[in-house]
Amino acid sequence: MVLATVVVVAWQHELRPTKRQDAVSTTSPRPEPRALTAEEESYAASLWQIHREVTPSAVAMSFAGIVYETANHDARQLERKLEPVAQFFGDAEPRLRDLRVPASLSRVHSQYVDALVLYRKASQEMLAFTKDGERQHLNDAHDMSVQASQDLLRVGEVLWPGQYKPH
């Protein structure tokens, strides 16, 4: 009986006529990003030298937390992993502020500065956790990192469209 029911249901499902709806492309043309001026290109190239180290440092900060949670709960090891990351973010800030920023990109630059400050604060929050064990530090640090990473993407949208390819 059960088998018969299954057969009937399967037959109804598989063999009943279905209305085919072919894929319809609704692609709408989107405006291409504005080409950067020579001055803006120069700024983007200078910022990239910092940015290419910011992204692995941001991911390294997440991974310090991931390893702590999944491997060993070793606060000293977490501290050892975070210290160079916090140092990097601290050192990168003055480098960033020294860049010559075209007026047209002042908002973009501010976003990047804000992101870097957030990453530095996040790393300090995580380091605070290694001192007092209060998990709220980790949650706060995570929220800051997420916001910083979103800002990084907003900047990337203007300066380096295409930095992440289909994977």
Add this chain to the structure above:
Amino acid sequence: MTRLGIGLRLMASLVATFVVLVLLGGTVAQAQAPVCSVWLIESSRFMKVPFGAFMPDRAFVPGSNSPSNNIPTVDLPVNVGVIKCGSDLILYDTGWKQQDYLKMTGSDHWAPIAEQLKVLGFNAADVTKAVIGHAHWDHAGQLSDLPNAVLYVQKQELAAIEWALNYPEKHIRAINSDPGGCNRTPACGYMPLTMEEVYGKILKGKAVVVDGEMEIAPGVVIHPAFRAHTAGSQLLEVPTSIGKLVFGSDAFSSYEAIRDWMVANVQQTDSVQQFLAYERCYKITGGYENCVAAHEPLSYTDKYPLTKNSWVALNGGRMAEIALAPGEKSRKP
């Protein structure tokens, strides 16, 4: 009838009864074996990707009449599996979250995962498990929009990213190595926001770090496919009314590649391991038709039959109803 004859008849009756019971038992067991309902949703579509960048053996050759080499570009869907098994609602891959960085990827037709699930009659909060085939940005996003989902990620995937980040040579540890995109280096494609989403799940105690094979629901099995796309790629075997399916994320980037034994979407990929992952699907499902590809350009058309029962949903993104468990209603409009 002699005593021997009666004995023989009795024996024959017992054997016959036993055979019938075994057959019936097998049938009932088969009928009761849990099967899942499966849909496929297009998270977004990468537009006009050079075919050769996706499948080297299909690279466009100007003037060629060969069907293998006369297509210059392809549009690649980013497919997400929606799998309902009893009270479990499982996603295989979670797409990516478009904010205000759309142009970066040359993509189109993106829609939020929560809205896409609503089209199928589900809530994002109902998702119980999110299995990511790997942790690249376009497959492991939107995790924070699935508040109750437990993330399943391979230990090997995480270990390989950490290894790359700690490598002293800057190109090896690069996330985005040069303006214009990174070059398939070991950590390429693991953008900070995506890794924070993964970390967020772990931080909340909503993650399982899988070490190899694991059954996560009756008959629903994670299979490791290490280096078939990334260091810790993983497949998902799913029992359905049309047979077993195997989801492959980017280890199975292309259905045609699995059918024709070609590599596809080579990133942190060992081509031998990718072929072995294809073979795993052939062995589990009995062929290539039930291998679920993440970026097959023919998805949602007759040319990829598994996905042909399709329709256009939000923002031009497509969906397909692949298999229904007994009693499960169709969600196709």
